[in-house]
Amino acid sequence: MKQRIIKISKLIFADARQAIVGAIVIGLVGGIGGLLYLSKTALDFSIAILNISTPLWAAISLAFLCSVYIYLKTLKKQSSSKNVLYTVKNLKWEVSINNDGNYHVSEIPYCLKHELKLILSTNYVAWNCPKLLECGTKIDNSNKYNLYQVALSHIEKAIRDKEIKC
Ligand SMILES: [Zn+2]
Numbered sequence: 001m002k003q004r005i006i007k008i009s010k011l012i013f014a015d016a017r018q019a020i021v022g023a024i025v026i027g028l029v030g031g032i033g034g035l036l037y038l039s040k041t042a043l044d045f046s047i048a049i050l051n052i053s054t055p056l057w058a059a060i061s062l063a064f065l066c067s068v069y070i071y072l073k074t075l076k077k078q079s080s081s082k083n084v085l086y087t088v089k090n091l092k093w094e095v096s097i098n099n100d101g102n103y104h105v106s107e108i109p110y111c112l113k114h115e116l117k118l119i120l121s122t123n124y125v126a127w128n129c130p131k132l133l134e135c136g137t138k139i140d141n142s143n144k145y146n147l148y149q150v151a152l153s154h155i156e157k158a159i160r161d162k163e164i165k166c
Contacts, residue, residue, distance in 0.1 A: 082166055085110055086158060088151040091139070095155055099166045105155055107148055111137040 080099040085092040092115060094106040110117050111129035118127040120141065127144060129135040139147060158164045 080166060084164060085115060086151075086155055086164060087112060088154045090137070091147065091151070093148075093151045093155060095159075095164060097159065097164060097166045101159075103155075103159060103164075105148075105152055107144075109139070109144075109147065109151070111135060113137065 081096060083094055083096050086095050087093075090112050092110040092112055094110065094117075095103055096106075097103040108117055108127070111131070113135060114129055114131050114137075116130050118137070118139070119130055120127055125141055127139045127141060129137040155164065
């Protein structure tokens with residue numbers, strides 16, 4: 001293979017010296033040559049890093065630590081909200097609460113027994129548990145807003161009393 005490259009190079013370049021240079025150039029373009037070239041570049045880069053002064057090392061380390069700190073802080077912030085089901089009388093209500101104290105209560109309650117979100121009947125009269133046949137949980141649609149207001153009041157107190165925490 002090497003012989004062939006030199007032979008081809010000889011055809012392209014006039015004398016033997018030029019043929020060797022040509023072979024190196026072809027080798028560099030080829031896979032192995034390219035790999036050797038890359039590892040030499042990596043080696044030069046490593047030597048350059050090792051030769052830099054201590055304050056620069058400190059600066060690089062500090063910048064790295066800062067980025068790790070910011071990353072971890074962002075990660076913690078993102079995972080700081082949680083959802084809980086809070087029971088008020090015979091229904092459960094979904095409360096989403098953040099560590100900054102903000103919270104939201106879903107307007108559709110859950111069945112106490114099955115912890116399933118209630119569904120509106122086809123005639124829009126009542127909200128039922130999806131396990132309709134085996135569960136008696138049912139609220140009138142006209143009564144839903146009032147029940148929600150009552151639940152909000154209880155949940156607000158529970159958060160104030162730290163009964164519900166993030
Ligand atoms: Zn149910």
